[in-house]
Amino acid sequence: MRVASDWLARLPKTELHLHIEGTLEPELMFALAERNGVALPYADVDALRAAYDFNDLQSFLDLYYAGADVLRTEADFYDLTRAYLLRAHADGVVHVEIFFDPQTHTVRGISFATVLNGIRRALAEGEREFGITYRLILCFLRHLPESDGFATLEDAMPYLAQIDGVGLDSSESGHPPQKFARLFARCKALGLPRVAHAGEEGPPEYVWQALNVLDVSRIDHGVRSLEDPVLVAELARRRTPLTVCPLSNVRLKVYERLEQHPLRQLLQAGLVATVNSDDPAYFGGYVGENWRACAEALDLTRDELLQLARNGITASWMDAADKVRWLGVVEAM
């Protein structure tokens, strides 16, 4: 590695692509299963971890949705979020923007308020205790019909002041952004900032639709944009950030090895690429590990690492004064 590991540890980091349900560690999954009287189809934590061998996005999602079944009470969502924030703090994360998937829970009879209150209580406490600022992003599940998304938006209406934006996640192939054109138009009319997963497994066309149909301000993943030079030029022109998740991309076989990951190419193309962890309990590394692994495998320079840190700050939705402050800290590194 070209930089000292303590320098990398101290670099102020953001996390802009993190599914809170994807931080459910096997140990906590077993503890919550016991607490809630849920039977898990695995003998123990090791057997569960051994199942985390994915071929693609869908093979991961099947386990991710099954695992979320142990989350039942507000305390469960609090404990989940609290455990994540302890990890983030240890990794030098100063600001988080967290996705949650309400449909995964409301379909099981758990109220929107139960989910929201547990997550937000932990986030507020994390800000008081560690100074980690936060935003919360409601994600719609794209494998479900748009009408389900509208019902979820209806559930969210009494709590809109506590939601900072909306996103689109789950199975990408066969579920283009266009499918959610009316839902995202409604969210825009409500003044909600928008992001969408696009170009993870799906084609560059889905990134175009996220930009032009959903009018998103950030693309989650977006790595397949590199297949379309016109799209790359447009993303650079608009300065649309990409929330890139390198270890996720390897675990879901978008790239065979981290050494093949195009993080440097994205930076060299002038894109606002950022480093994030996606579903760290399932992909073998929180955001600090994503930074360390990329620095090592891609032999990132000090300047490239500084640019990634700056990108994370400018791409975030943190307050303008906080941006100035953290950009100053990066410049002084």
Ligand SMILES: Nc1ncnc2[nH]cnc12
């Ligand atoms: N990497 C990912 N892509 C799409 N949907 C997700 N939900 C959780 N993680 C996801």
Ligand SMILES: [Zn+2]
């Ligand atoms: Zn994701």
